[in-house]
Amino acid sequence: MLSRKDIDFGRTAKDYARHRAGFPASFFTRLLDEGLLTGAKAVLDLGTGTGTVARGLARNGFDVTGVDPAQTLLESARLLDEEAGVRVDYRLGTAEQTGLPSDIFDVVVAAQCWHWFEQMPALVEIERVVRPDGRLIIAFFDWLTNAGPVEEMRKLREKHNPAWQSGSWPLGFYPQKPGDLCFTNWRSTKSFLYIEDIPYTHEAWRGRMRAYAGIGGSLPPAAVDAFDTEFADVLAEKFPGEPMMIPHKIWAEMWVLEDQ
Numbered sequence: 532m533l534s535r536k537d538i539d540f541g542r543t544a545k546d547y548a549r550h551r552a553g554f555p556a557s558f559f560t561r562l563l564d565e566g567l568l569t570g571a572k573a574v575l576d577l578g579t580g581t582g583t584v585a586r587g588l589a590r591n592g593f594d595v596t597g598v599d600p601a602q603t604l605l606e607s608a609r610l611l612d613e614e615a616g617v618r619v620d621y622r623l624g625t626a627e628q629t630g631l632p633s634d635i636f637d638v639v640v641a642a643q644c645w646h647w648f649e650q651m652p653a654l655v656e657i658e659r660v661v662r663p664d665g666r667l668i669i670a671f672f673d674w675l676t677n678a679g680p681v682e683e684m685r686k687l688r689e690k691h692n693p694a695w696q697s698g699s700w701p702l703g704f705y706p707q708k709p710g711d712l713c714f715t716n717w718r719s720t721k722s723f724l725y726i727e728d729i730p731y732t733h734e735a736w737r738g739r740m741r742a743y744a745g746i747g748g749s750l751p752p753a754a755v756d757a758f759d760t761e762f763a764d765v766l767a768e769k770f771p772g773e774p775m776m777i778p779h780k781i782w783a784e785m786w787v788l789e790d791q
Contacts (some may be wrong), residue, residue, distance in 0.1 A: 545607075553583025554642065555690050558781055559591055561723050567668055567785045571637035575660060577653075578624045578644030582608030582619055584670075588640070589617040590650035596631065598624045611621070614770040633659050642670040642783075645712075648682065654714055658788070667717060670783035677724070678777050682738055683765050688745050691758040695745040709784040717786040724782035732776035733766045 562568050572594055576585040579597030581604050589595045589612075597619050599605055605621045613621055622628045626641065626648040639657045641648070657667055674681050688695060701767035706712050731739065737759055741747040747755050766775075 549716055553556050553580075554587065554670070554781065555727060555729065556587075557725075557727060558670070560782065561725070561781075562668075563591065564668070565721060565723055567666070567721055567783060568638060569665070572636075573636045573785040574631070575631070575639045576619075577629075577639060577641045577649060577657075579608065579619075579621065580604050580644070581611060582621065584640060584642040585619045585621075586612060586615055589619050590615070592650070593676055595621060596620045596636070598622050598626070598629050598631070600625050604627070627656055629660060631660050634662050636661050637666055638668060639668045640668045640670070641667075643672050645669050645671075648713075658716065663788070665788075667786045668783055669706075669712065669786075673780050674729075674779060675778045680731075680766065680770055680775050680777060681733055683769060684740055684762065687758055687762055687765065691761075692745055695749060703787070704756045708780075709782055712784065712788060716789050718789050719784055719786050722782065722784035724780065726778055726780055728776040731777055732773045733770075733775075735765065736766065736775060737762055737779070779791055 535572065568574075568591075569752075573594045574588050574595050576588065576597045577584075578593055579585045579599045580601075582597050585595045585597040585608070595610065597605070599621070600623065604622055605623060608621055623631060626644075630690065639661050641653075660668070676685070683720075709724055710719070712719075740762060741755055741759060746758055750758070
């Protein structure tokens with residue numbers, strides 16, 4: 532069985548930057564409309580990767596710092612920011628040790644990454660860097676497993692990467708909906724959940740799988756290529772129409788410190 536230490540998104544940085552577009556525009560609209568960011572200015576994006584969430588927040592006028600342990604992803608993030616005409620302050624670090632000053636952020640965001648963190652050390656670090664009246668927002672953006680192209684990917688992943696068991700690591704867990712998470716010292720105050728169809732061409736869906744932890748993040752290059760070749764044939768045979776519409780579940784939940 533693979534462990535979290537076996538996952539390296541840095542080796543799939545090219546596909547990650549191109550094909551993991553991240554949360555759709557509707558996600559940022561919901562964050563704003565439902566008041567999860569009301570009154571905030573300085574935001575820390577943990578596990579920022581190629582900066583998809585950080586960029587979306589910067590476009591909406593927030594001062595954003597992004598932290599990630601993969602230098603190659605941060606380099607891609609800076610290039611994408613330049614193309615988008617936004618600025619994010621990227622730092623090499625982890626959720627457990629950001630290396631940032633204390634009490635400087637209004638909001639800390641962990642989007643599509645909480646399951647990679649060691650929960651208790653990460654919470655201690657978040658409490659350190661957030662202001663006394665600050666907030667923690669955890670969000671996820673997941674394809675629904677009953678979609679045909681997702682099911683075909685799963686079958687091939689089991690064939691090419693039988694050691695992969697998502698969500699089985701100690702110290703981490705993968706929440707499925709708001710309310711599944713509970714933290715000492717923190718109180719959940721707001722959340723939302725909705726479904727949205729995301730369009731993918733065959734090329735984009737294959738690239739998204741090559742940037743998936745269960746494929747490109749954990750397999751050697753030759754094995755990734757073998758998976759990708761077979762996956763291309765399956766998509767062409769079973770889903771010839773493009774783009775394919777892949778339903779995704781999108782949710783976010785906000786916490787404040789208990790004494791707030």
